[in-house]
Amino acid sequence: MHISIKFFIGAGLFMESRHSIINLDALASNFLAIQDAVGSARVMAIVKANAYGHGLVACSRFLQHQGVTYFGVAFIQEAIELRLAGITVPILVLGGVMQEQIPLFLEYDIEIMASSIDKLIAIDACATKYGKKACVHLKIDTGLGRIGVRYTNAEQFFLTAISLPWIEIVGVASHFATADSCAPQDVAYMREQCSRFKQATEFFTRHGLPMPLRHIANSGAIMQLPESYFDIVRPGIMLYGVYPSSWMSKYMPLQPVLSLYARIVFFKVLLKDQALSYGLTWRTDKDTRVVTLPVGYGDGYPRSLSNKGHVLMQGIKHPIIGNICMDQMMINIGNHQAYCGDEVVLIGTSGDQEITINSLVDLYGGSPYEFLVLLNSRISKQYIESTDHALQFIYRKEKTYEHTSL
Known part of the structure; x- marks a missing residue:
């Protein structure tokens, strides 16, 4: 006998022994609070790592409906999943890029984070071959030491990008190393990084060129360093109602999602x-x-x-x-x-x-980021929201389980 069983995550044939509820109204509230705080800067919603464990496609579809005009992910696979799910606004892959992946960026209209002159040249060569300009953000290392061209060498990096005919410079980015901390030396270092970033991007003004979209502010910086907002901010964990560090709750009320x-x-x-x-x-x-x-x-x-x-x-x-x-x-x-x-x-x-997640990680000295992303697919998700029930069908993910017995 062949039995086919179908159920929706969070609703269906089996009573779940454990589940999570993702409150989309809270997600919308956090997005609006962030947008209100940063004024004219655009909000790039960071949805990498399965939207910090909340569900990549479901959260992104909802946020696009709420007015989010930019998404950030870590890998090209995440970006393609969003495109296939109907996300039409710009998507930036924040992490490093392998040369063989570049055609996928062009095919799916995904923006690339270029972190070196060699990568720029490879991107331009691929774009030339495909006859399609590559939309690129230039990554500057202002002190994190991860990826990007050192800020002291930024001018040559920018000159190279300008000289390549199939490169369209959309943005310039960097990333803070100590934005989650309130220690005086860490706040000072964050301000120093912000200053380095601003000085590096003044290249475009000096050369009479249009200023690309500048972005460096993550969740911690959004809360405690307004001068870092520039043109785009990149909220990640705070979008989901969790603070980078518990003490940051004084800056902005957020709703756990x-x-x-x-x-x-x-x-x-x-x-x-x-x-x-x-x-x-x-x-x-x-x-x-x-x-x-x-x-x-x-x-x-x-x-x-x-x-x-x-x-x-x-x-x-x-x-x-x-x-x-x-x-x-x-x-x-x-x-x-x-x-x-x-x-x-x-x-x-x-x-x-x-x-709260913040109260739990404080008990053992853990990271709220790690806690969120480790919650895995063994725990089913129910998506709830009251603002537009007609949209709820897009947040369900159907699974089919087949069992054959003789």
Whole structure:
């Protein structure tokens, strides 16, 4: 017998034991707050790494509908996926480019980040062959040391770009190294990078040339360095309602876009002086009610939160106990009642309590960026929004599972 099963992520035949909710209204609110803060600068929505774990296509389609006019990704594969999904506005690949990938940029009208004179020459040669100008942003290294031409050598880089007939200079970019920090020396370094960038791009004014679109401001800089806005800003993590560092919440109110839930799959009472989970790192001091949730580090939930993290049940905070397993974690519910199937909040609100990604990473000294992108496809996504229900069909992703039995 051949059985074909279809369901939509977040809705369908199977009740999910864990899922995330992506609040598109919150995403829209954050975009509008950023646009309001940066004034006339354009907002390039950074949707790399699956939109920081929120869903590349779903979030990008929604943001384009909300008025976003530029997207930034890390790799050409992400850009092509967006084009095939109907994204029509400019897309810039922010990362390094392999020479053999250049034809794909031309075919799909993707903008290229050129990081060296050699890359410029290769791009021009390919564009000449295909008879199509390449839209290029010139990357200047002002102090991060990753990719790009050193700012002291920018003039020769710019002169080369101008001399190449099949290169269209769309923008000039750089990237901050310390924008997430409030330490005085780090803020000073960020300002120095901004100054280097401004001085380098004055080349175009000196030569009577149109100024390309200048962009250097990431989420941290948007919050604490207005002079870095220039022509485009590049919000990433803040777009999704997460702060680069917790202390930055004072700069701008953001709405978390992602919430994470799981259902209890097991309940038991551990007797006094009983240890649990791998390594036996936690032990009861009395008879203790414990529930098991079907979420673990295999889903991207950090094992570093073992014996440190907490969850919410009916507006009450309960601790994670023992080492988090690949697929499960245990929760101490004290004297409270719980039943299999009850919903538990891992990230989000319950009653007047809230767990944010920033509050969780602060417990173990982690990175909110890493936390977001590690949450993986084992956790299904539900996309909700109230502004235009007619659009919701585009956020569902259909999967087909086939099972054959004899």
